Amino acid sequence: MREQVSESIESYGIRLLNVYRETICDGPGLHYSIYLAGCRHACPGCHNPSSWDPEAGVLMTDSILGNIIREINANPLLDGITLSGGDPFYNPAGLTCLLQRLRASCTLPIWCYTGYTLEQLETDPMLSAPLALIDVLVDGPFVRELFDPTLLWRGSSNQCIIRLHEN
Secondary structure, eight states: OOOOOOSOSGGGTOEEEEEEEEESSSSSSOEEEEEEOOOSOOOTTOSOGGGGOTTOSEEOOHHHHHHHHHHHHHOTTOOEEEEEESOGGGSHHHHHHHHHHHHHHOOSOEEEEOSSOHHHHHTSHHHHGGGGGOSEEEESOOOGGGBOTTSSSOSBTTOEEEEOOOO
């Protein structure tokens, strides 16, 4: 395990929509997926438009996050952790705190989905901060006209799977 992070997640106002404790849809193998509320992209044809509302779901508390971390660490079958939503980058400071807590307590690779492109994230200091804590980024908005159900782990062909770091 890595150094513990003591900052409270509640102060960032992250809203949790859902967790999928075991899914094969959000990365290779078996992933624990955390869905967060809030999205500015409003992509036509989005598979989860109810996630756009930043007030949806429940406030992510230290207790909830602690339970998530315990569930992740208790499941030896997991191959990774995925953050999705909504767009986790809706609240980049909160995302950074969440990622720091996951990194401090879990050893699995972390995937993150976003409607931003990597280039857009890299040009904004607030948006680029979480990138150092993400192993694989799935970037780009969903484009209905480019929808391809044969693609692994993405919905449209403009979206890229980018390995940022080796875990």
